[in-house]
Amino acid sequence: IIVSVDTPDNSSRLLRRAMSSGDAVRLYDVVFVLGPPGSGKGTQCARIQENLGFVHLSAGDLLRAERQRAGSEFGELIETHIKNGSIVPVEITCKLLENAMIASGTAAKGFLIDGFPRNQNNLDGWVREMGAKTKVHFVLYLSAELEICVDRCLNRGQGRTDDNVESIQKRITTYNNQTFPIIQHYEQLGLVREIKCGTKTPDQVYAEVAQVFGNAGL
Ligand SMILES: Nc1ncnc2c1ncn2[C@@H]1O[C@H](COP(=O)(O)OP(=O)(O)O)[C@@H](O)[C@H]1O
Ligand SMILES: Nc1ccn([C@@H]2O[C@H](COP(=O)(O)OP(=O)(O)O)[C@@H](O)[C@H]2O)c(=O)n1
Numbered sequence: 090i091i092v093s094v095d096t097p098d099n100s101s102r103l104l105r106r107a108m109s110s111g112d113a114v115r116l117y118d119v120v121f122v123l124g125p126p127g128s129g130k131g132t133q134c135a136r137i138q139e140n141l142g143f144v145h146l147s148a149g150d151l152l153r154a155e156r157q158r159a160g161s162e163f164g165e166l167i168e169t170h171i172k173n174g175s176i177v178p179v180e181i182t183c184k185l186l187e188n189a190m191i192a193s194g195t196a197a198k199g200f201l202i203d204g205f206p207r208n209q210n211n212l213d214g215w216v217r218e219m220g221a222k223t224k225v226h227f228v229l230y231l232s233a234e235l236e237i238c239v240d241r242c243l244n245r246g247q248g249r250t251d252d253n254v255e256s257i258q259k260r261i262t263t264y265n266n267q268t269f270p271i272i273q274h275y276e277q278l279g280l281v282r283e284i285k286c287g288t289k290t291p292d293q294v295y296a297e298v299a300q301v302f303g304n305a306g307l
């Protein structure tokens with residue numbers, strides 16, 4: 090089995106993975122980060138990336154970048170989904186995630202995949218394309234009261250085309266109907282680590298996040 094390496098530290102990490110996983114080399118360690126819009130996924134992922142050596146990949150950010158990319162054939166389709174709070178077909182999103190993982194090289198301790206899988210189509214596509222190349226350690230579930238989430242989105246100030254009352258309502262409906270069942274699916278597998286974030290400061294939430302990663306040995 091040949092794995093590409095770029096530092097001695099990674100070389101031993103990858104070798105350990107190769108040896109401990111039989112013939113399937115698990116190159117990518119993954120933590121999914123889910124929660125309602127505005128719950129603080131991006132905020133916490135930035136801290137985890139900074140402190141714990143994970144690479145943060147936001148599915149929403151990757152889709153917004155693809156929407157802006159000159160020559161993208163998916164720009165209009167992505168914008169329609171973002172405005173309507175609906176979920177872009179997984180073929181697009183999963184490819185963007187995989188490209189970003191490859192582009193980040195092997196120096197990452199693992200990947201925080203923020204805002205994915207958001208529905209059954211996302212989950213099925215991930216299992217099909219990435220299931221054999223990845224190990225999902227757990228799902229970090231940042232929960233918060235929906236009224237708080239709405240306020241946070243309205244005050245986010247990033248100029249997003251979906252941070253308005255109408256789009257936020259649609260995003261919350263999508264979250265309740267499509268994303269929450271995915272969290273329940275992982276709950277049944279014993280893989281959900283929930284942190285209740287609504288009334289906590291980012292520092293307080295991060296203290297609990299760090300504990301979850303510590304407990305998982307990551
Ligand atoms: N614990 C918190 N308390 C108060 N505001 C927060 C907290 N976490 C994040 N925010 C703010 O709420 C908004 C949404 O956070 P963000 O990380 O973008 O959430 P998400 O990625 O889940 O939509 C941002 O303006 C962010 O600064
Ligand atoms: N897996 C994903 C993630 C986001 N998206 C789209 O991108 C929008 C914004 O996602 P986001 O993760 O940036 O939103 P927040 O939860 O961070 O507020 C979603 O409402 C979807 O329209 C998607 O289609 N598929």
Ligand SMILES: [Mg+2]
Nearest residue numbers: 130131147149
């Ligand atoms: Mg976000």
